[in-house]
Amino acid sequence: MTTRKDxxxxxxxxxxxxxxxxxxxxxxxxxxxxxxEDAIRALDYRPNMVARSLATKETRHVAILVDNLxxxxxxxxxxxxxxxxxxxxxxxxxxxxxxxxxxGILDIASRGLDGIILATVRAGEVKAVMKQTACMTQGDLNVxxxxxxxxxxxxxxxxxxxxxxxxxxxGTRIAEDGSHIRWDCFREACRKEGIRINRKLIIDANxxxxxxxxxxxxxxxxxxxxxxxxxxxxxxxxxxxxGAIRELERNGYRVPEDVSVVGCDxxxxxxxxxxxxxxxxxxxxxxxRTMMHNLIDVIRGEAPGHKTIASExxxxxxxxxxx
Amino acid sequence: MTTRKDxxxxxxxxxxxxxxxxxxxxxxxxxxxxxxEDAIRALDYRPNMVARSLATKETRHVAILVDNLxxxxxxxxxxxxxxxxxxxxxxxxxxxxxxxxxxGILDIASRGLDGIILATVRAGEVKAVMKQTACMTQGDLNVxxxxxxxxxxxxxxxxxxxxxxxxxxxGTRIAEDGSHIRWDCFREACRKEGIRINRKLIIDANxxxxxxxxxxxxxxxxxxxxxxxxxxxxxxxxxxxxGAIRELERNGYRVPEDVSVVGCDxxxxxxxxxxxxxxxxxxxxxxxRTMMHNLIDVIRGEAPGHKTIASExxxxxxxxxxx
DNA sequence: TTGTAGGCGTTATCAT
DNA sequence: ATGATAACGCCTACAA
Numbered sequence: 072m073t074t075r076k077d078x079x080x081x082x083x084x085x086x087x088x089x090x091x092x093x094x095x096x097x098x099x100x101x102x103x104x105x106x107x108e109d110a111i112r113a114l115d116y117r118p119n120m121v122a123r124s125l126a127t128k129e130t131r132h133v134a135i136l137v138d139n140l141x142x143x144x145x146x147x148x149x150x151x152x153x154x155x156x157x158x159x160x161x162x163x164x165x166x167x168x169x170x171x172x173x174x175g176i177l178d179i180a181s182r183g184l185d186g187i188i189l190a191t192v193r194a195g196e197v198k199a200v201m202k203q204t205a206c207m208t209q210g211d212l213n214v215x216x217x218x219x220x221x222x223x224x225x226x227x228x229x230x231x232x233x234x235x236x237x238x239x240x241x242g243t244r245i246a247e248d249g250s251h252i253r254w255d256c257f258r259e260a261c262r263k264e265g266i267r268i269n270r271k272l273i274i275d276a277n278x279x280x281x282x283x284x285x286x287x288x289x290x291x292x293x294x295x296x297x298x299x300x301x302x303x304x305x306x307x308x309x310x311x312x313x314g315a316i317r318e319l320e321r322n323g324y325r326v327p328e329d330v331s332v333v334g335c336d337x338x339x340x341x342x343x344x345x346x347x348x349x350x351x352x353x354x355x356x357x358x359x360r361t362m363m364h365n366l367i368d369v370i371r372g373e374a375p376g377h378k379t380i381a382s383e384x385x386x387x388x389x390x391x392x393x394x
Numbered sequence: 395m396t397t398r399k400d401x402x403x404x405x406x407x408x409x410x411x412x413x414x415x416x417x418x419x420x421x422x423x424x425x426x427x428x429x430x431e432d433a434i435r436a437l438d439y440r441p442n443m444v445a446r447s448l449a450t451k452e453t454r455h456v457a458i459l460v461d462n463l464x465x466x467x468x469x470x471x472x473x474x475x476x477x478x479x480x481x482x483x484x485x486x487x488x489x490x491x492x493x494x495x496x497x498g499i500l501d502i503a504s505r506g507l508d509g510i511i512l513a514t515v516r517a518g519e520v521k522a523v524m525k526q527t528a529c530m531t532q533g534d535l536n537v538x539x540x541x542x543x544x545x546x547x548x549x550x551x552x553x554x555x556x557x558x559x560x561x562x563x564x565g566t567r568i569a570e571d572g573s574h575i576r577w578d579c580f581r582e583a584c585r586k587e588g589i590r591i592n593r594k595l596i597i598d599a600n601x602x603x604x605x606x607x608x609x610x611x612x613x614x615x616x617x618x619x620x621x622x623x624x625x626x627x628x629x630x631x632x633x634x635x636x637g638a639i640r641e642l643e644r645n646g647y648r649v650p651e652d653v654s655v656v657g658c659d660x661x662x663x664x665x666x667x668x669x670x671x672x673x674x675x676x677x678x679x680x681x682x683r684t685m686m687h688n689l690i691d692v693i694r695g696e697a698p699g700h701k702t703i704a705s706e707x708x709x710x711x712x713x714x715x716x717x
Numbered sequence: 718t719t720g721t722a723g724g725c726g727t728t729a730t731c732a733t
Numbered sequence: 734a735t736g737a738t739a740a741c742g743c744c745t746a747c748a749a
Contacts, residue, residue, distance in 0.1 A: 072526075074742055085720045090744065100718065117504040117526075121447045122742030125725050130444065132455075132505075134485075140473050141662070146463035150490060157493040160501055162457075164487040167473065170480040178483055181440040182455075203395075203440075313666065339464070343636065345668030397726055408736045413728065423734065445726030448741050721748070726741105733736075 073114045082110035093118055124183060133366065134164040134179065135188040135359075136171075136197065143338045144355055148190060151359025159367050161185070168193055180204065185370045188212070188362050205369060212365040213375045214358065218253050221351035221382030223260035225305065225333050228349075228384060230264045232392045234303040234331055237261070238272040240290040240311050253307060253335065271299045282307055287314020295322060302330060302393055309334035309341045309350055316346070316389065331390040346388035353382045396437040405433035416441055447506060456689060457487040457502065458511040458682075459494075459520065466661045467678055471513060474682025482690050484508070491516055503527065508693045511535070511685050528692060535688040536698045537681065541576050544674035544705030546583035548628065548656050551672075551707060553587045555715045557626040557654060560584070561595040563613040563634050576630060576658065594622045605630055610637020618645060625653060625716055632657035632664045632673055639669070639712065654713040669711035676705045 075093075079086045084103055091097045092107045099107070110116070124130045135152050137145040149165060156163045166179065168191050179187075179201070186205040189197055194208045209215070229237060239257055261268050274290040287306060291314070294301070304319075306312035312334030316326050324330050326346055334341055337352035358380045365375030398416075402409045407426055414420040415430045422430070433439070447453045458475050460468040472488060479486045489502065491514050502510075502524070509528040512520055517531045532538070552560060562580055584591050597613040610629060614637070617624070627642075629635035635657030639649050647653050649669055657664055660675035681703045688698030 072742095076742080086743080087721080087745080088719060091719085094744085096745085098718070103719080119448075119742050120505045121444060121453065122725090123744075124444045125442075125448050125727090125742080126744045128725080132487075140463070140469035141466070143464070146469050149488070150463050153488070153490055153493060162487050162489075162502065162505060164455075164485050165472070165476070166485075167476055170476060179485065182443045182485060340662065340666050343663050344666050395726095399726080409727085410729085410736060410738095411734090414735085417728085419729085421734070426735085442726050445741090446728075448726080448743090449728040451741080719749085721746105723744105723746090725744090728740085730739085731737085733734100 072119070073116045075116070075118070077114055078107065078110045078116045081114055082106045128183070130183045130185055131159075131161045132164065132182070132184055133161050133186045133188070133363070133370075134166050134184050135363075136166045136168065136191050138168050138191045138193075140165075140167070143340075144336055145190065147355040148359035148362075151356035151361075152188065152363040153359075154356075155360045155363035155367070161363075161367065163363070171197070186366045188366055190362075205366075207362075207366055207369065209358075209362060212362050212369070214361045214365060214378045214380060216252070216353055216358065216380045216382060218351070218353070218382050219256045219259065221335075221353070221384050222253060222256035222305075223263060224384035225349070225351055225390075226257065226260035226264050226266065228386060229303050229305075229331060229333070229390065230266060232303075232331060232390065234393070235266050236269060236272065236299075236301040236303070237266065238274065238294050238301045238304045239268075240287060240294075240304060240306040240315060241273060241275045257305065269299060269301075271297050272301050283310045284314035284317070287311035287316075288318040289314075291315045291318035291322075303332070303390070304330060305333045305335075307335060309336045309338045309348060312348055312350070312389070313340065313344055316344075316348075327389050327391040328394040331393075333384075333390050337385055341387070349384070349386045349388070349390035351382055352385050354380050357381075395442070396439045398439070398441070400437055401430065401433045401439045404437060405429045451506070453506045453508055454482075454484045455487065455505070455507055456484050456509045456511070456686070456693075457489050457507050458686075459489045459491065459514050461491050461514045461516075463488075463490070466663075467659055468513065470678040471682035471685075474679035474684075475511065475686040476682075477679075478683045478686035478690070484686075484690065486686070494520070509689045511689055513685075528689075530685075530689055530692065532681075532685060535685050535692070537684045537688060537701045537703060539575070539676055539681065539703045539705060541674070541676070541705050542579045542582065544658075544676070544707050545576060545579035545628075546586060547707035548672070548674055548713075549580065549583035549587050549589065551709060552626050552628075552654060552656070552713065553589060555626075555654060555713065557716070558589050559592060559595065559622075559624040559626070560589065561597065561617050561624045561627045562591075563610060563617070563627060563629040563638060564596065564598045580628065592622060592624075594620050595624050606633045607637035607640070610634035610639075611641040612637075614638045614641035614645075626655070626713070627653060628656045628658075630658060632659045632661045632671060635671055635673070635712075636663065636667055639667075639671075650712050650714040651717040654716075656707075656713055660708055664710070672707070672709045672711070672713035674705055675708050677703050680704075 075089050078089045180203045184204045189208045334348045334350040337350045341348035341350045361378045368375045398412050401412045503526045507527045512531045657671045657673040660673045664671035664673045684701045691698045
């Protein structure tokens with residue numbers, strides 16, 4: 072491995088000068104700069120990031136902590152995050168929450184990461200332990216998702232399809248992962264559209280810890296048990312929506328002929344499921360990109376700008392006029 | 395940040411001794427060891443990985459290079475890889491091929507990564523450039539996938555369902571991503587089952603560069619154009635299979651009543667698609683886990699053991715007796 | 718404008 | 734069984 076010293080000797084200058092041309096730290100005369108650059112080329116020199124990190128306390132290495140990679144939401148966010156990171160010369164590691172327990176946290180603390188994005192329900196838990204590194208959630212990074220637009224488009228569309236009795240499947244993590252925002256948006260959208268919300272059609276806080284397909288099934292069971300009248304269902308995410316459809320069909324309801332169903336996230340599934348799922352698309356790639364962008368701002372001591380991520384209702388087969 | 399020197403002073407020993415108890419490098423008397431351990435606890439000392447890396451030339455930081463994260467195949471592999479890495483104290487970064495062009499390669503070369511797993515079609519391209527780091531493909535790491543089992547189970551099942559005219563949608567990257575292995579397995583399976591392969595039903599090397607849903611659609615169009623008789627279709631992956639189903643249905647064929655369709659990969663989609671897709675499950679998590687395990691072996695100078703990853707046919711709705 | 722030298726936190730080689 | 738101390742490759746005052 073060729074070091075900066077090699078380059079200095081080859082070019083007949085001091086190591087400091089090499090540093091200065093590599094980093095542009097100080098002004099270097101054109102003549103010497105050329106000599107150094109030639110030497111760098113000739114020796115195929117590449118600065119050693121590890122040594123640089125030791126000296127500067129800056130690794131240009133960040134991480135993003137996610138619950139899992141099965142959910143397209145997270146992977147798209149990772150892609151977005153990487154797209155921003157690479158632009159600034161940062162390398163990004165992913166960390167799965169599951170492995171955090173296995174002694175992982177402490178290990179991470181010693182790696183000198185410049186920052187960590189916490190894209191997990193367990194953000195608080197992590198923050199409490201990791202004092203060494205800047206651990207930032209979506210909120211800390213000053214980026215928010217404008218669910219209002221997509222949700223209100225969805226509610227508007229449902230109303231135009233003749234639905235006024237809308238059930239809402241909220242899932243359980245209502246306070247932690249931002250789904251309460253969707254609920255707020257839903258309420259607001261109904262108000263705007265002049266739709267009266269029937270409290271009994273709000274299926275809230277179920278027993279299970281996740282908002283997956285089974286949660287959707289269970290929610291519909293509880294919904295049907297109420298005996299209340301409804302013609303459409305909005306779910307907190309696509310998986311719950313799919314579970315809902317499945318359970319509705321099992322009970323003899325046709326979707327969308329009898330009941331319209333709307334999900335949230337525009338996951339890959341929603342497009343391929345049958346009936347294809349009407350859902351709310353959130354620009355998750357952009358979300359990831361912005362979070363990383365802002366994290367790097369924070370690392371550099373700048374205040375992160377505020378950004379709002381757009382959402383949009385996408386209508387597919389699962390929502391339509393009642394037949 | 396508390397350093398080793400702080401610990402040494404606090405415990406009244408030398409820095410070298412602290413190292414020895416931290417790393418277990420040399421024998422340390424119980425008495426002194428206890429003092430050091432107390433100091434470590436009292437000062438909440440954590441060794442600095444960056445400094446350690448500079449001294450040892452070992453970062454315990456690896457990367458895995460993937461084409462994208464949209465494909466569940468890759469994300470499951472990442473999860474598997476991480477599960478092994480964390481066990482040995484390695485942190486893993488992911489790198490998307492797309493961002494490699496944007497000056498990324500050189501940046502990576504200087505980070506002192508201990509190793510990189512190349513899970514991409516463009517492996518050769520990368521290997522040529524990255525001489526600094528150990529770049530290893532699945533083959534280099536001595537792990538292979540036993541497609542034969544799953545494929546032969548599938549063919550066997552199709553035969554029992556009364557299918558003997560099986561079309562095979564091969565896609566285009568037949569030489570690069572291991573799909574030719576599936577083709578070999580298919581041939582072998584047919585031989586074992588006594589099924590004669592009709593060459594005209596092998597839809598090979600299409601114009602497009604990808605093996606996605608559209609490729610499946612196009613393949614079926616070409617298949618139908620041959621005018622040959624067939625009652626079932628095997629596709630190189632799930633997305634192509636779904637495209638195939640779509641195009642078959644558009645042409646008035648019912649799946650599985652008229653034509654049975656089998657995919658490959660057991661992606662999340664295959665379970666949710668309607669009709670749910672019969673497919674071949676490959677233990678991709680285990681694949682990722684083993685690759686990382688073997689990579690770490692290589693890093694440590696040991697020869698990676700050979701491992702075969704299992705595959706298994708999973709029958710769902712899309713394959714059945716002809717009606 | 719360029720060079721010198723001390724320090725970043727560890728490891729590892731020698732002495733003791 | 735411990736302790737000094739020179740690397741590791743780079744950055745950065747401070748000198749020249």
